[in-house]
Amino acid sequence: MQTRLLLFPVLICHWLAGVVYGQLPNPPKTVVSTLKSAVLAEARWAMQQEPVTVTAQTSPRSAGGKHDFFSEGDYWWPDSANPQGPYVQRDGMTNPDNFVAHRQAMIRFSRVVGALASAYVITRDETYVRQAFRHLNAWFVDPATRMNPSLLYTQAIKGRATGRGIGIIDTIHLMEVAQGLRVMETAKSSDKRSVATVRQWFADYLTWLTTHPYGKDEMNAKNNHGTCWVMQVAAFAKLTNNDSLLAFCRNRYKTVLLPDQMAVDGSFPLELRRTKPYGYSLFNLDAMTTICQILSTKTDNLWTYQTADGRGIRKGISYLVPFVQNKASWPLKPDVMYWNEWPVAHPFLVFGAVAFDQPAWLATWQKLEHRPQVEEVLRNLPIRNPVIWL
Secondary structure, three states: OHHHHHHHHHHHHHHHHHHOOOOOOOOOHHHHHHHHHHHHHHHHHHHOOOOOOHHHOOOOOOOOOOOOOEEEOOOEEOEOOEOOOOOEEOOOOOOOOOOOHHHHHHHHHHHHHHHHHHHHHHHOOHHHHHHHHHHHHHHHOOOOOOOOOOOOEEEEEOOOEOOOHHHHHHHHHHHHHHHHHHHHOOOOOOOHHHHHHHHHHHHHHHHHHHHOHHHHHHHOOOOHHHHHHHHHHHHHHHHHOOHHHHHHHHHHHHHHHHHHHOOOOOOOHHHHOOOOHHHHHHHHHHHHHHHHHHHOOOOOOOOOOOOOOOOOHHHHHHHHHHHHHOHHHOOOOOOOOOOOOOOOOOHHHHHHHHHHOOHHHHHHHHHOOOOOOOHHHHHOOOOOOHHHOO
């Protein structure tokens, strides 16, 4: 009963935080008590890290320049019948020889800012803010090290493409950077000029995401890629106060994502067809619940929205929770890779627990791993710091 009493007033705070600009998060006490030691440990690590941006390493296979983010398609391999020819696809099997330095640097950046922002929320210690701005300035402000606000060279495939829209999913790890800035920008140690420059970087990136053919392709993707486009645009639009894009994302969630991706039982058929159906289902549900967390307001509550035939985010969580609580009950074959690494402390559990006052979901989340270290898990877990979102 104590957990239920704690959750309800925090849900009110959740709605207020969504409409009051610049207000610091006020996460549930149960969430803070669960995460505090892990947050402070991660923040200690983050305080020791020097900024590393896309300019630190380059690849000879990139068609871009020093300031352009570059990555390669995960499931593309050399053709054994033609080793010097175009790569061939092996779905679900990651090629360990691909260039991943920029992706790793961005995930590290997200971890650093997310940890520092979370620690600031819990402690109000300004030293965390000052360290975060060192990294924010390196990535978005300093002309020598900043990243260009576009993704022309992501998910490249040797012999086939210098870049693809599908690579836009790589910047899901900038969401906690954007949210971390929203949390810290009112701090005394916040660099106001840097805040304005970073906000403009995200505004420029939003323009690219919504106008370039790669961005349009990703927006129209039918599976988790389309979900992650909406999730990213929503997070960045929140930072840049772009009300028209926020409204667009709410509408797309209702009219495209739910009806096109969720079955009447709450599952995601397009993810279940993959060679890693368990991991992809977790990932897509995390993204959809994060959309609800970012976009819900007093007057437009995506948490309670349902299609005419009853599909909604609660049904999606209810479908997957039993397979998180008892993984052995999963009805399909194990994923071809990283089966043993899932599940972890997924955001859909804690966000859903708060939104629907579900102590059992919160208890499940509390028991899972909150500081995963496996690279593939980090890559597919963009929300690792719930205290900056609640």
